[in-house]
Amino acid sequence: MKPEESATTGADLLVKALIDEEVEVVFGYPGGAVLPIYDSLFKQNRLRHILVRHEQAAVHAAEGYARSTGKVGVVLVTSGPGATNAVTGLTDALMDSVPIICLTGQVPTHLIGNDAFQEADTTGITRPCTKHNYLVKAVGDLARTVHEAFYVARSGRPGPVVIDLPKDVLMNKHDYTAPKKPVQHKSYRPQVKPELKKVEEAIELIGSAKRPVFYAGGGIVNAGPKASKLLTQFVHMTGYPITNTLMGLGTFPASDKQFLGMLGMHGTYEANLAMYHCDVMINIGARFDDRITGKLTEFSPKSKKIHVDIDPSSINKNVRVDLPIVGDAGHVLEDMIRVWKARQPKVDHKALKAWWAEIDKWRSRNCLAYKQDKETIKPQYALERLYHHIKNRDHYITTEVGQHQMWAAQFLKFEQPNRWMTSGGLGTMGYGFPSAMGVQIAHPDALVIDVAGEASIMMNIQELSTVAQYRLPVKIFILNNQYMGMVRQWQELLHGGRYSESYMESLPDFVKLAEAFGAVGLRCHDPAKLDDTIKQMIDIKKPVVVDVLVDKAENCFPMIPSGAAHYDMLLGPDDRAAKPVSEEGMVLV
Amino acid sequence: MSAPQTTSSHTISVLVDNEPGILARVVGLFSGRGYNIESLTVAETDAKENLSRITIVTAGTPMVIEQIKAQLDRLVPVHKVRDLTVEGPHIERELALVKVKGTGDKRVEALRLADVFRAKVIDAKTDSFVFEVTGTSDKVRTFVGLMEGLGLVELGRTGIVAMSRGGEAL
Ligand SMILES: Cc1cc2nc3c(=O)[nH]c(=O)nc-3n(C[C@H](O)[C@H](O)[C@H](O)COP(=O)(O)OP(=O)(O)OC[C@H]3O[C@@H](n4cnc5c(N)ncnc54)[C@H](O)[C@@H]3O)c2cc1C
Numbered sequence: 001m002k003p004e005e006s007a008t009t010g011a012d013l014l015v016k017a018l019i020d021e022e023v024e025v026v027f028g029y030p031g032g033a034v035l036p037i038y039d040s041l042f043k044q045n046r047l048r049h050i051l052v053r054h055e056q057a058a059v060h061a062a063e064g065y066a067r068s069t070g071k072v073g074v075v076l077v078t079s080g081p082g083a084t085n086a087v088t089g090l091t092d093a094l095m096d097s098v099p100i101i102c103l104t105g106q107v108p109t110h111l112i113g114n115d116a117f118q119e120a121d122t123t124g125i126t127r128p129c130t131k132h133n134y135l136v137k138a139v140g141d142l143a144r145t146v147h148e149a150f151y152v153a154r155s156g157r158p159g160p161v162v163i164d165l166p167k168d169v170l171m172n173k174h175d176y177t178a179p180k181k182p183v184q185h186k187s188y189r190p191q192v193k194p195e196l197k198k199v200e201e202a203i204e205l206i207g208s209a210k211r212p213v214f215y216a217g218g219g220i221v222n223a224g225p226k227a228s229k230l231l232t233q234f235v236h237m238t239g240y241p242i243t244n245t246l247m248g249l250g251t252f253p254a255s256d257k258q259f260l261g262m263l264g265m266h267g268t269y270e271a272n273l274a275m276y277h278c279d280v281m282i283n284i285g286a287r288f289d290d291r292i293t294g295k296l297t298e299f300s301p302k303s304k305k306i307h308v309d310i311d312p313s314s315i316n317k318n319v320r321v322d323l324p325i326v327g328d329a330g331h332v333l334e335d336m337i338r339v340w341k342a343r344q345p346k347v348d349h350k351a352l353k354a355w356w357a358e359i360d361k362w363r364s365r366n367c368l369a370y371k372q373d374k375e376t377i378k379p380q381y382a383l384e385r386l387y388h389h390i391k392n393r394d395h396y397i398t399t400e401v402g403q404h405q406m407w408a409a410q411f412l413k414f415e416q417p418n419r420w421m422t423s424g425g426l427g428t429m430g431y432g433f434p435s436a437m438g439v440q441i442a443h444p445d446a447l448v449i450d451v452a453g454e455a456s457i458m459m460n461i462q463e464l465s466t467v468a469q470y471r472l473p474v475k476i477f478i479l480n481n482q483y484m485g486m487v488r489q490w491q492e493l494l495h496g497g498r499y500s501e502s503y504m505e506s507l508p509d510f511v512k513l514a515e516a517f518g519a520v521g522l523r524c525h526d527p528a529k530l531d532d533t534i535k536q537m538i539d540i541k542k543p544v545v546v547d548v549l550v551d552k553a554e555n556c557f558p559m560i561p562s563g564a565a566h567y568d569m570l571l572g573p574d575d576r577a578a579k580p581v582s583e584e585g586m587v588l589v
Numbered sequence: 590m591s592a593p594q595t596t597s598s599h600t601i602s603v604l605v606d607n608e609p610g611i612l613a614r615v616v617g618l619f620s621g622r623g624y625n626i627e628s629l630t631v632a633e634t635d636a637k638e639n640l641s642r643i644t645i646v647t648a649g650t651p652m653v654i655e656q657i658k659a660q661l662d663r664l665v666p667v668h669k670v671r672d673l674t675v676e677g678p679h680i681e682r683e684l685a686l687v688k689v690k691g692t693g694d695k696r697v698e699a700l701r702l703a704d705v706f707r708a709k710v711i712d713a714k715t716d717s718f719v720f721e722v723t724g725t726s727d728k729v730r731t732f733v734g735l736m737e738g739l740g741l742v743e744l745g746r747t748g749i750v751a752m753s754r755g756g757e758a759l
Pocket residue numbers: 095096097156157158216217218219220222223244245246247248262263264265266267284285286287288289291292308309310311314327328329330401402405406423424425426427428486
């Protein structure tokens with residue numbers, strides 16, 4: 001080997017390290033500080049680069065990619081504005097535990113701190129919105145840092161990791177060292193295997209329950225598809241009811257008789273009442289979010305609570321539990337099944353039967369009912385029809401944020417994990433469309449649909465240009481109610497119907513907008529024509545924007561107003577006069 | 590189930606990688622999550638392994654203290670988190686530099702009290718002293734309180750360092 005060949009530039013070395021980490025795609029946007037990386041990308045053909053139109057979208061695309069595959073999503077942005085634009089996406093990924101590596105350019109090391117051109121304190125800005133971050137100060141540290149960053153992003157509770165790369169580090173030369181496997185991090189070693197004694201105690205408690213309920217969340221998605229299989233198997237073994245959080249949808253098949261639907265603020269009547277009245281709650285990979293608990297002092301007051309979570313900081317954060325189990329959901333479920341089989345606990349079938357009878361009574365309230373007439377399309381109806389047409393196809397759903405997101409959670413059925421990408425923790429409008437691009441990149445032949453609101457879609461609409469460039473046949477299914485519907489709903493309930501700034505004036509013509517970007521635009525306002533429109537959307541093998549004009553006044557029910565208890569659910573428009581929201585509740589979001 | 594709401598003070602030792610930004614991570618965690626810091630000290634303690642020890646005194650309900658420890662522990666460069674307050678007997682010490690200005694009776698009295706508190710005179714001018722006092726925070730506070738009446742003009746405190754009694758190491 002000639003001496004000049006033995007040394008590689010930091011940028012080349014970075015690309016090698018990414019390839020060694022089995023990265024296939026990078027979502028990014030170039031700029032001065034990262035030009036060396038773009039040059040290295042140009043010279044190779046192992047890594048595919050997807051050029052987005054805004055750095056926020058790069059992160060959401062990587063999130064969609066990651067969430068739908070279980071792999072780490074990779075983002076590449078320039079220094080300064082490139083990095084600050086990525087902050088919303090990073091925060092989103094942190095809240096929803098999505099593994100992301102975000103490579104940010106930085107001014108050369110000797111200029112750091114000088115207010116140099118396009119300098120931002122990226123590690124400072126992203127410290128609270130990443131799982132961890134690094135500033136690489138010497139090219140000799142680069143490869144090791146990249147491998148460590150991947151380990152951190154994907155292990156334990158996954159999350160976003162930023163690697164800030166000064167330009168001189170990218171241009172200096174150094175030999176590449178391949179990652180050591182398995183990685184032994186000097187301080188970060190999350191506990192994956194549970195204490196067996198705790199699992200045995202849990203089985204004792206679960207076996208003796210009279211009114212049990214499983215409450216399963218996004219942690220099961222994080223634990224990989226096998227964990228969902230084990231969950232399903234275990235829930236079937238017990239015969240107990242199960243509810244999913246918004247983030248957990250798909251970890252248990254929605255069509256199964258034991259499934260109570262989603263719980264929480266916009267969850268079903270039966271799921272929330274089961275949570276309230278249960279005597280044993282089995283939380284696996286969910287974090288007692290305030291959208292779930294409602295009023296904390298009234299949250300499931302009579303139950304013994306088991307909480308399985310890989311992150312000890314999730315345990316006893318909001319709700320004090322009786323039996324915490326730290327470990328990976330997959331491992332814990334495996335142990336639970338084994339111990340259950342070995343011990344064959346004597347389930348109180350009589351009590352269980354009575355419990356199911358009670359649940360069936362709640363179910364019969366049919367809390368998701370709505371009335372479709374001949375005139376205007378109800379958003380719920382649009383989603384039911386959408387589901388009818390996609391259920392037998394290989395499909396993935398993403399959403400924006402608002403009423404449409406909640407209706408999607410209620411009316412689309414998820415039978416498998418990794419099929420549902422939504423921004424739960426941060427609630428980021430503008431998440432769904434770029435996320436769908438990332439999903440489509442990972443699953444080129446699948447049907448990928450972003451269920452959108454007309455307000456949210458405007459937040460990353462520029463990405464129509466990206467889907468056009470890469471011929472990504474993403475479908476945007478807009479439930480257009482001409483309002484920031486979720487905001488309007490709260491104003492109606494909490495602020496005397498004063499619709500301050502929530503009407504969407506001057507909306508674009510979405511059909512023409514789609515066409516302007518080389519996509520196909522469709523519009524539908526007639527319930528009778530909805531099926532045809534949906535079929536057409538599915539048949540067109542190009543990006544499609546469907547503008548579905550829906551009832552502007554429809555509200556999303558059931559609803560537990562913030563600060564209220566589970567039994568204080570509003571089931572429909574007539575309920576709300578009877579149950580005014582407390583002042584205490586009004587300060588909550 | 591609601592946890593007891595009584596607030597108590599805890600002394601927590603944290604062993605961390607001595608790397609740039611680590612203090613910002615710890616402090617940012619406290620400010621970002623609304624925990625309070627009563628005292629914080631940090632310095633390198635193991636040059637070979639490149640480790641620093643952070644001692645934090647914080648107050649909160651049992652649930653908050655448990656959160657604080659879990660949150661500290663999940664920071665990637667954190668090696669160990671120990672709650673000295675719950676883990677058995679431990680010792681806490683703090684050092685203060687106390688500048689007192691005055692002449693005559695007050696000066697004499699300051700010197701006499703310094704002796705009682707075993708504070709060392711580390712700088713002396715005809716009209717001023719700088720005392721170095723070491724001990725528990727209580728002792729330091731009491732000494733400083735007394736000096737207030739005797740011409741206290743400046744005060745510097747290190748904050749608490751602490752460790753468990755006996756042969757066990759962190
Ligand atoms: C407008 C709006 C309305 C909403 N309404 C609702 C609602 O009605 N109902 C609802 O459910 N949500 C709702 N949400 C979402 C809500 O804000 C939370 O994002 C969601 O409830 C959190 O889901 P989760 O508890 O499953 O936790 P996640 O955020 O998915 O967290 C996963 C948990 O699992 C743990 N974990 C990670 N990996 C593993 C592993 N391998 N093994 C074990 N544990 C692991 C993590 O440490 C964490 O504690 C709404 C959001 C929006 C924007």
